[in-house]
Amino acid sequence: MDSNLILSNLLNPAILFFFLGMLAVFVQSDLEIPAPIPKLFSLYLLLAIGFKGGVELSKSGLSSEVLLTIVAAISMACIVPVYSFFILRWGLKNDYDAAAIAATYGSISAVTFITASSFLKELGMSFHGFMVADLALMESPAIIVGLILVNLFAANRDREVSWSEVLREAFLNSSVFLLIGSLVIGVLTGEHGAEILSPFTEQLFYGVLTFFLLDMGLVAAKRIKDLQKTGVFLIAFSILMPLFNAAVGIGLARLIGLETGDALLFSVLCASASYIAVPAAMRMTVPEANPSLYVSTALAVTFPFNIIVGIPLYLYGIELLWS
Amino acid sequence: MDSNLILSNLLNPAILFFFLGMLAVFVQSDLEIPAPIPKLFSLYLLLAIGFKGGVELSKSGLSSEVLLTIVAAISMACIVPVYSFFILRWGLKNDYDAAAIAATYGSISAVTFITASSFLKELGMSFHGFMVADLALMESPAIIVGLILVNLFAANRDREVSWSEVLREAFLNSSVFLLIGSLVIGVLTGEHGAEILSPFTEQLFYGVLTFFLLDMGLVAAKRIKDLQKTGVFLIAFSILMPLFNAAVGIGLARLIGLETGDALLFSVLCASASYIAVPAAMRMTVPEANPSLYVSTALAVTFPFNIIVGIPLYLYGIELLWS
Amino acid sequence: MDSNLILSNLLNPAILFFFLGMLAVFVQSDLEIPAPIPKLFSLYLLLAIGFKGGVELSKSGLSSEVLLTIVAAISMACIVPVYSFFILRWGLKNDYDAAAIAATYGSISAVTFITASSFLKELGMSFHGFMVADLALMESPAIIVGLILVNLFAANRDREVSWSEVLREAFLNSSVFLLIGSLVIGVLTGEHGAEILSPFTEQLFYGVLTFFLLDMGLVAAKRIKDLQKTGVFLIAFSILMPLFNAAVGIGLARLIGLETGDALLFSVLCASASYIAVPAAMRMTVPEANPSLYVSTALAVTFPFNIIVGIPLYLYGIELLWS
Amino acid sequence: MHEVKRIEIIANSFELGKLIDALEKSGIHSHSVLRNVAGKQLRSGQEDLDRTMLDNVYIVAFCVPDLISSVVEAIRPLLNRFGGTCHITDAMEVRSMKCVDE
Amino acid sequence: MHEVKRIEIIANSFELGKLIDALEKSGIHSHSVLRNVAGKQLRSGQEDLDRTMLDNVYIVAFCVPDLISSVVEAIRPLLNRFGGTCHITDAMEVRSMKCVDE
Amino acid sequence: MHEVKRIEIIANSFELGKLIDALEKSGIHSHSVLRNVAGKQLRSGQEDLDRTMLDNVYIVAFCVPDLISSVVEAIRPLLNRFGGTCHITDAMEVRSMKCVDE
Ligand SMILES: Nc1ncnc2c1ncn2[C@@H]1O[C@H](COP(=O)(O)O)[C@@H](O)[C@H]1O
Ligand SMILES: Nc1ncnc2c1ncn2[C@@H]1O[C@H](COP(=O)(O)O)[C@@H](O)[C@H]1O
Ligand SMILES: Nc1ncnc2c1ncn2[C@@H]1O[C@H](COP(=O)(O)O)[C@@H](O)[C@H]1O
Ligand code: NA
Ligand code: NA
Numbered sequence A, B, C: 001m002d003s004n005l006i007l008s009n010l011l012n013p014a015i016l017f018f019f020l021g022m023l024a025v026f027v028q029s030d031l032e033i034p035a036p037i038p039k040l041f042s043l044y045l046l047l048a049i050g051f052k053g054g055v056e057l058s059k060s061g062l063s064s065e066v067l068l069t070i071v072a073a074i075s076m077a078c079i080v081p082v083y084s085f086f087i088l089r090w091g092l093k094n095d096y097d098a099a100a101i102a103a104t105y106g107s108i109s110a111v112t113f114i115t116a117s118s119f120l121k122e123l124g125m126s127f128h129g130f131m132v133a134d135l136a137l138m139e140s141p142a143i144i145v146g147l148i149l150v151n152l153f154a155a156n157r158d159r160e161v162s163w164s165e166v167l168r169e170a171f172l173n174s175s176v177f178l179l180i181g182s183l184v185i186g187v188l189t190g191e192h193g194a195e196i197l198s199p200f201t202e203q204l205f206y207g208v209l210t211f212f213l214l215d216m217g218l219v220a221a222k223r224i225k226d227l228q229k230t231g232v233f234l235i236a237f238s239i240l241m242p243l244f245n246a247a248v249g250i251g252l253a254r255l256i257g258l259e260t261g262d263a264l265l266f267s268v269l270c271a272s273a274s275y276i277a278v279p280a281a282m283r284m285t286v287p288e289a290n291p292s293l294y295v296s297t298a299l300a301v302t303f304p305f306n307i308i309v310g311i312p313l314y315l316y317g318i319e320l321l322w323s
Numbered sequence D, E, F: 001m002h003e004v005k006r007i008e009i010i011a012n013s014f015e016l017g018k019l020i021d022a023l024e025k026s027g028i029h030s031h032s033v034l035r036n037v038a039g040k041q042l043r044s045g046q047e048d049l050d051r052t053m054l055d056n057v058y059i060v061a062f063c064v065p066d067l068i069s070s071v072v073e074a075i076r077p078l079l080n081r082f083g084g085t086c087h088i089t090d091a092m093e094v095r096s097m098k099c100v101d102e
């Protein structure tokens, strides 16, 4: 069944367009999706997934399951960077890089989540709206934790951290803001809002995701050459850490009693790493760290690994455990 | 019923996304819709509303009602700037600013019109295609009237007005041109054209409007700080003048015998102020006027007032009068 | 029947928006579709037509008809530049210009193909997926042939042609790459892929084409003033050569035994000229040639001629011959 | 290498046409334009009118020193009326063979 | 025409706010910003972070020569901390009537 | 502050790769690129090929004065073959601590 799932994932247009983007870079085609088109696509995807999640949430309401999941989500977002930090510190011997990469892996990748959600849809499996709230809530904490780690452990240079700026960057950056805003609007307008907005948020969704993954393929492939400089340790880290985090996530999902679709999304959130919000925050707050390390690992290894192998693999594990 | 209408307007995804945009600015999120995406959206909305209006017009044909409405529309576009000018001149003691603001309020805001049309659609009310012709015809005259007012009343500096340029700017600026062009194409291709183009012009319409209002919220909120400098007089003007103009518009609509949907759109045209075409024309032809006055009032006060309170309020008035 | 077909083509929203774009330039409206929006549209159109073609191909499979068509397509792409070159050389007395223009006419215009395909759809006629493969395969050979012609016939300056660069430009430029890539993905994912991607690739298709033709109208009209410098010979060439090539194409289609829809697309491929890929390649590889000659003829004469008169005319011819 | 002058003009994009005409008339037939320039300046009460208004443009033109005085004469009235800035710098030009002699 | 200094700064766009503040504080109230600047530089290990990170910006400001030393003092710590470049050139300003005297 | 040279090149974007290579080879490892530059120039018969062709780019690189002659040698053949302009200006660099010594 595992290989079946992987195959059906691989024969997905969206995933194939991701490969096509990578191929374009390898054969040196001049294919590119010019700025700001990818930005438009990502705004659209965030708005659509947030709104959809909100509408679902307005139907199901809040339950103890929802609250438990949220607690679990925030806990993972805070704990993952801590243990990642100590592993990385040991492997890299550089506190700044370790903290920045740790923060990256504690946060999430919205596109990985969205790819997983459309994989579920294809398999005819459903998920609950509150998972989108988790997506929104897991993006920011790792930024704060990463910065605390730097302040505690790094050799003290003349660091004057502007916490107000950091908090704004963490909790009000455009993706978190748009996601939560759309979720709330979905909750407020409910079924009626969905009716008038769904031709836009539903029918284009898969197509825009496909186009966006084409671009992600281009971007990820361009990062691959950076991996020469990152070394074997970091490459291993960026595959093993997602696997480990996904396993922890699956365990937690089982404890909480999530359904299989929600469990997959939860494990994907744990396994994914941020390649936009956290890197931008780290570059601003920990300029001592080397951006090519945390961007390349998240983007050129963990992201492709998750959407190609990870998503079907985690689902396989979940189906084994739940059945 | 009034409060009901306002509430149902407020629980509209599009209006809520407008608020979300404003909120993003107030909390200093870095959310932005990068150029030229908003431009694409506005081209789309103009093309879609123009085409739709043209198709409707091809069905209904021209009647005396149509011609009367057009005469009323052009008259309002010419008279509003005149009385506005004298009020503003009295309040501002500056002929250039008075003329530029007067022109702004004599013209229209296509997005306000489109928001009203989608509000009607949600309530299950219809409107006629010729209202789109009014939209197109009411944009330009105020520019000419404003310039005539400057030439008649303002202290004569070495003004050499290039009328050919002014006329081109007034009647061939991109929004008027695209609107009229799409209208004509809608008339020419009729039902058959609508069939092949409607998946594009109908199904995306509300979604694009939502996205566009998100951007308008961002832009309007950024303008709000300018209002400190505009003074109480102008802020009062930019709420009371739309109310007055809407009332006149409703009266005219009643006289002509328009149906409720058309009457709402007509009153909205009278009440709205231009924040793109006219400001651009004024900056070019009346450089002595202060752009932050005419842009901020139209954008940060009148536009939000109309889409949030105005549209449902005018409809409430119309339903009272018509019933 | 001929005039009927032309009329039904002219009353097409997409064609009318093309005229609207031209009109905007003639009356000096400031209408423009800002970059990179047209690029987004062209990527979308290539992706959609490629994917659709691939899905069709996965249903029909490869047959001797398919292979014959492909051989015919590649032959035309190689032979057209050769005879065009000698005609142009005689008329222009400039080897560089002759080679560059010849390459332009040997290659194809994807938008002309796409416009023809949507014309077929409107008439309720179908075409086969393998025609999209022809589209992809006919773009590149002319670039190589053009360069060979220069090397054989032009006065030998210190030309060091980097063939690896030329080949990459010819076969891996973004439009060929995206087209073939989407075709292959369509073949791989078949019916299942079409189901999930078709709301995106089908429903928006005509609307995006309409918008794109509006932009093409703007671009083509801006080129028209260049025609003063090109001279009567080149203008005649850019109408007569497509007619001749279309006739040859129709003859070949008849020989192979293509159905009418496929025959139209084949003749359109033969008749159309490249105004993006080949000019970019020629500017790089034959900098001695004057770009305004090969861009203007392809864009301001041949493109409008084909989409307005050519497409219905070729179909008329085909229907006469096939019936 | 030859001594030339570098003219750089920053102005609202609606002036672009007029500015280019002025350059052309004073004998400068080559230039480059960068669009989407954001700006802020001090002139009382006027502020940058971001998206809702037209953006600024940045025009660069290199020319022979002799043309400068006629350019300044042609550009100054436009700046007076519509605003914008014009600055002139010395530069060295790497002449290429294809260059038209001015 | 008056002698002025041309300050040009290239830096990552996330520094933009801080750089403009620094300019303002040292008395430079007018400037222009060009966005979407791609760049490459030598500093060991750091590379350009194209789309996934924020782009570079190009800031140009013309000012009276007296302000230069205070500008340099205000800008240098930002460059030290976040990277970026700052260069100063001589230029002549075509003064227009509307200009505010500095 | 140190004296440096400012190299600015305007050329069609398809030459970008070759120009950057030329800069690199002559020892200039840092540069900035602005895209989407529109332009017009005089060269007979050739006109600007707006959207349908590739746009111009604007390359700026600051370097130590010694490198100038080797840069000019490397750039000139490219300009001869494909067109474009290259100009050199004097500038003062505000050195920041992180700067690599050239
Ligand atoms: N001293 C300056 N340095 C750089 N840019 C300036 C300066 N003064 C004005 N500008 C630019 O010129 C634009 C137009 O100025 P103005 O027309 O005077 O409002 C401003 O928005 C800025 O982009
Ligand atoms: N010598 C230079 N010439 C031109 N641009 C430069 C130079 N050095 C740095 N830059 C630009 O400044 C940006 C930021 O540099 P940095 O902050 O030092 O990484 C680079 O990406 C380049 O765009
Ligand atoms: N004198 C000049 N000043 C400013 N830009 C120029 C000048 N000459 C040429 N250019 C720019 O360089 C581009 C390429 O020129 P060329 O390759 O000679 O066709 C032109 O499109 C202009 O953008
Ligand atoms: Na994670
Ligand atoms: Na009005």
Ligand code: NA
Pocket: C080, C105, C106, C107, C108, C245, C269, C270, C271, C272, C273
């Ligand atoms: Na052809």
